Amino acid sequence: EIVLTQSPATLSLSPGERATLSCRASQSVNRYLAWYQQKPGQAPRLLIYEASNRATGIPARFSGSGSGTDFTLIISSLEPEDFAVYFCQQRITWGATFGQGTRLDLK
Amino acid sequence: VQLVESGGRLVQPGTSLRLSCAASGFTFDEYAMHWVRQAPGKGLEWVSGISRNSRSIAYADSVQGRFTISRDNVRNSLYLQMNSLRGEDMALYYCAKANDRRAFDSWGQGTLVTVSS
Numbered sequence: 035e036i037v038l039t040q041s042p043a044t045l046s047l048s049p050g051e052r053a054t055l056s057c058r059a060s061q062s063v064n065r066y067l068a069w070y071q072q073k074p075g076q077a078p079r080l081l082i083y084e085a086s087n088r089a090t091g092i093p094a095r096f097s098g099s100g101s102g103t104d105f106t107l108i109i110s111s112l113e114p115e116d117f118a119v120y121f122c123q124q125r126i127t128w129g130a131t132f133g134q135g136t137r138l139d140l141k
Numbered sequence: 142v143q144l145v146e147s148g149g150r151l152v153q154p155g156t157s158l159r160l161s162c163a164a165s166g167f168t169f170d171e172y173a174m175h176w177v178r179q180a181p182g183k184g185l186e187w188v189s190g191i192s193r194n195s196r197s198i199a200y201a202d203s204v205q206g207r208f209t210i211s212r213d214n215v216r217n218s219l220y221l222q223m224n225s226l227r228g229e230d231m232a233l234y235y236c237a238k239a240n241d242r243r244a245f246d247s248w249g250q251g252t253l254v255t256v257s258s
Contacts, residue, residue: 035202066243068243072185077235077250078185078235078245080244083240083243083244084242084243090246121185123185123187123244125243126243128190128199129187129199129200129201130243131187132177132184132186133184134184135184
């Protein structure tokens with residue numbers, strides 16, 4: 035099973051700041067890496083697929099990069115609604131795995 | 142796109158439960174579908190997936206042999222038959238639509254399965 039490790043576990047920032055979230059895979063997933071945002075009491079929302087493609091309706095301040103085993107999600111300038119938990123997910127085979135999540139807290 | 146899960150409830154360990162997901166707003170038989178669960182206060186865990194024609198099916202090791210995924214493309218519905226339920230199966234179960242880029246682009250609001258004696 036491919037393990038995804040996200041860092042940091044918690045990130046405390048202020049609105050307007052830049053957020054950098056990392057996801058490392060235990061083996062190559064090519065570019066089959068997605069990012070999701072989840073707010074309390076809500077289902078996850080797809081942000082990025084195939085490492086760097088923004089999903090429909092996702093603002094341009096969200097960007098993804100990486101390939102192989104190392105991936106990054108950047109939020110260029112945090113808005114109040116961006117404080118949430120972020121998960122990465124891979125699906126290089128039929129089964130999927132998720133990272134443990136990064137909580138983005140308001141500082 | 143709308144995905145509406147149902148069937149979750151309180152059950153005793155060792156018993157069975159069947160979850161359903163009613164899909165609308167898209168051509169159901171053109172997309173693979175998956176179940177993802179989330180234990181209270183925890184992260185996301187992929188449970189099972191099924192291809193659009195049901196020819197390809199996969200399960201997480203944690204549910205292999207106990208859970209069965211199926212779909213009915215006439216009724217636009219996805220199912221998860223869960224047998225021999227354990228305490229660690231207690232979670233909010235989401236139905237998720239897969240896009241053709243191996244990501245889950247639409248999610249339901251989930252149905253809660255509680256396993257307790």
